[in-house]
Amino acid sequence: MHAKAVFFRGFGRIPVWSFMAVVQLRLCFLSCTSFSRCAKICIGLLIWLIAGACSGSSTQSESDGPATHHESDGSSFTVLVFTQTAEFRHESIPAGIRAIKSLGDEQQFRVDSSEDAAVFTDANLARYQVIVFLNTTGDILDLNQQAAFERFIQRGGGFAGIHSATDTEYDWEWYGRLVGAYFDSHPPIQLATVTVVDATHLSTVQLPATWTRNDEWYNFRADPSPHVSVLMQVDEMTYTGGTMGKNHPIAWYHEYDGGRSWYTAMGHTTESYSDPLFLRHVSGGIRWAAGETKE
Numbered sequence: 456m457h458a459k460a461v462f463f464r465g466f467g468r469i470p471v472w473s474f475m476a477v478v479q480l481r482l483c484f485l486s487c488t489s490f491s492r493c494a495k496i497c498i499g500l501l502i503w504l505i506a507g508a509c510s511g512s513s514t515q516s517e518s519d520g521p522a523t524h525h526e527s528d529g530s531s532f533t534v535l536v537f538t539q540t541a542e543f544r545h546e547s548i549p550a551g552i553r554a555i556k557s558l559g560d561e562q563q564f565r566v567d568s569s570e571d572a573a574v575f576t577d578a579n580l581a582r583y584q585v586i587v588f589l590n591t592t593g594d595i596l597d598l599n600q601q602a603a604f605e606r607f608i609q610r611g612g613g614f615a616g617i618h619s620a621t622d623t624e625y626d627w628e629w630y631g632r633l634v635g636a637y638f639d640s641h642p643p644i645q646l647a648t649v650t651v652v653d654a655t656h657l658s659t660v661q662l663p664a665t666w667t668r669n670d671e672w673y674n675f676r677a678d679p680s681p682h683v684s685v686l687m688q689v690d691e692m693t694y695t696g697g698t699m700g701k702n703h704p705i706a707w708y709h710e711y712d713g714g715r716s717w718y719t720a721m722g723h724t725t726e727s728y729s730d731p732l733f734l735r736h737v738s739g740g741i742r743w744a745a746g747e748t749k750e
């Protein structure tokens with residue numbers, strides 16, 4: 456709020472204070488024995504009056520707080536699910552969009568989806584609190600679109616990357632640091648056991664400590680662990696084809712360049728998007744990216 460508005464809002468409280476001040480002034484004049492004493496009391500009352508108006512204004516401005524993103528339809532935030540692919544296209548994309556939209560219906564956040572990189576402008580991105588890269592692949596944004604996305608994160612925006620979000624934009628260094636790692640290789644789809652290493656995060660709090668599931672288990676070009684907070688690891692002893700060793704990160708988060716970034720490497724298969732545990736994992740990640748911290 457502008458200082459001017461705060462000032463006038465504060466003085467909106469004056470009628471109550473003025474009434475009390477007038478009563479005090481009348482008492483003052485009735486009881487005053489000298490002009491100087493009366494003047495001192497009147498100055499004191501004037502200071503009290505102004506202080507009252509100002510304290511009224513500070514209470515008001517605290518309740519206004521920073522700009523909130525609550526929508527008029529009751530949604531707590533708005534998400535853009537982006538699914539453009541320049542390389543491999545996952546069959547699970549439509550199921551993923553449907554699943555995130557129904558998570559939004561259940562948990563009161565709005566979801567738009569797009570395949571069109573032209574949505575990456577400052578004006579359009581300003582409508583969203585979180586941008587999800589759902590199984591994007593390859594080089595999908597041009598330089599202007601990349602710059603708009605960087606500014607979105609720098610303004611405090613949230614990013615949630617799912618599965619091949621790490622198989623995206625290999626030549627855009629800023630994005631590589633945002634998402635945390637780049638895809639390297641994967642063995643065939645198979646069952647493996649995932650271990651939760653941080654059970655306090657919104658995206659893991661409802662998961663079992665160990666979780667056996669079917670997916671395409673990514674190896675990364677480099678271990679992101681030094682730069683991110685790892686949430687889950689996949690146990691390479693429980694499947695064949697892992698190359699990351701004992702601590703193989705498979706989901707993580709970090710604060711980055713003014714915003715928040717969350718990533719899960721799971722989510723190749725269509726079945727993932729009807730698995731209640733995986734969907735809790737994803738909705739927790741999206742909500743954390745939106746700035747929520749509690750259930």
Ligand SMILES: [Zn+2]
Pocket residue numbers: 545618619671723
């Ligand atoms: Zn895949």
